[in-house]
Amino acid sequence: MRELAAAYARALPGLDTHSLLSGLDATLSFLPMGERDGAYDPEHRVVLINSRVRPERQRFTLAHEISHALLLEDDDLLSDLHDAYEGDRLEQVIETLCNVGAAAILMPEALIDEVLARFGPSGRALAELARRADVSASSALYALAERTRAPVLYAVCAVARPDADPDDDAPAGKRLTVRASSGAPGVKYSLRPGTPIPDDHPVAVALATRLPLAQESYVPFRSGRRMPAYVDVFPERQRALVSFALISRAGKGAEADTDAS
Numbered sequence: 119m120r121e122l123a124a125a126y127a128r129a130l131p132g133l134d135t136h137s138l139l140s141g142l143d144a145t146l147s148f149l150p151m152g153e154r155d156g157a158y159d160p161e162h163r164v165v166l167i168n169s170r171v172r173p174e175r176q177r178f179t180l181a182h183e184i185s186h187a188l189l190l191e192d193d194d195l196l197s198d199l200h201d202a203y204e205g206d207r208l209e210q211v212i213e214t215l216c217n218v219g220a221a222a223i224l225m226p227e228a229l230i231d232e233v234l235a236r237f238g239p240s241g242r243a244l245a246e247l248a249r250r251a252d253v254s255a256s257s258a259l260y261a262l263a264e265r266t267r268a269p270v271l272y273a274v275c276a277v278a279r280p281d282a283d284p285d286d287d288a289p290a291g292k293r294l295t296v297r298a299s300s301g302a303p304g305v306k307y308s309l310r311p312g313t314p315i316p317d318d319h320p321v322a323v324a325l326a327t328r329l330p331l332a333q334e335s336y337v338p339f340r341s342g343r344r345m346p347a348y349v350d351v352f353p354e355r356q357r358a359l360v361s362f363a364l365i366s367r368a369g370k371g372a373e374a375d376t377d378a379s
């Protein structure tokens with residue numbers, strides 16, 4: 119799917135909305151679609167996009183629906199999938215694959231490698247990739263993590279909305295938590311969404327001061343475990359884009375953060 123999508127993207131004149139669709143013999147239609155982000159109608163060759171969602175999401179949805187079209191045209195891949203899965207599981211796998219395809223279309227490997235070469239595996243790299251590919255920070259996070267060679271964990275952190283969790287006893291609007299997290303290949307840890315960031319952690323400090331910060335600190339797992347890491351924080355509007363470069367401790371066995379409590 120990734121190769122299929124990357125090959126499609128390479129042949130496009132650009133990555134703006136019009137160009138994105140130009141490789142497909144299909145038309146584009148924006149309309150209110152309730153809970154759905156979009157759809158692809160192969161019979162009429164129309165890509166439908168929910169007009170009520172924010173633009174960066176529409177953009178990802180467009181690339182996702184294009185991936186559906188590419189998959190439908192690839193008989194080999196399609197029959198492999200039908201051999202391996204069925205029913206709901208097949209649907210889930212197809213949706214996941216189309217997200218992989220969307221990421222590959224919007225964030226070509228060359229772009230990711232360029233950002234990594236310039237900024238290193240940092241919070242800033244995450245911000246640059248999201249901006250240049252015009253995708254959400256969460257979408258950029260997974261793509262960046264996948265191409266990162268060093269043992270790095272990325273995260274997007276933000277202050278939870280006051281009404282996000284009525285059972286939350288923290289002062290309204292004051293709780294800084296992880297929104298999304300993903301590690302480079304080989305990094306077994308990740309920070310679960312909702313994991314709180316302590317007030318004195320560099321992520322909280324950078325967000326409060328609105329100044330980028332890079333220093334030796336730790337990964338604040340929800341279990342309370344503090345894993346040593348070089349933390350790089352790039353605050354942007356109400357959120358912080360973060361990389362945790364894990365500091366290896368020779369001889370210590372890796373142990374997954376079970377985080378069950």
Ligand SMILES: [Zn+2]
Pocket residue numbers: 182186213216
């Ligand atoms: Zn889909």
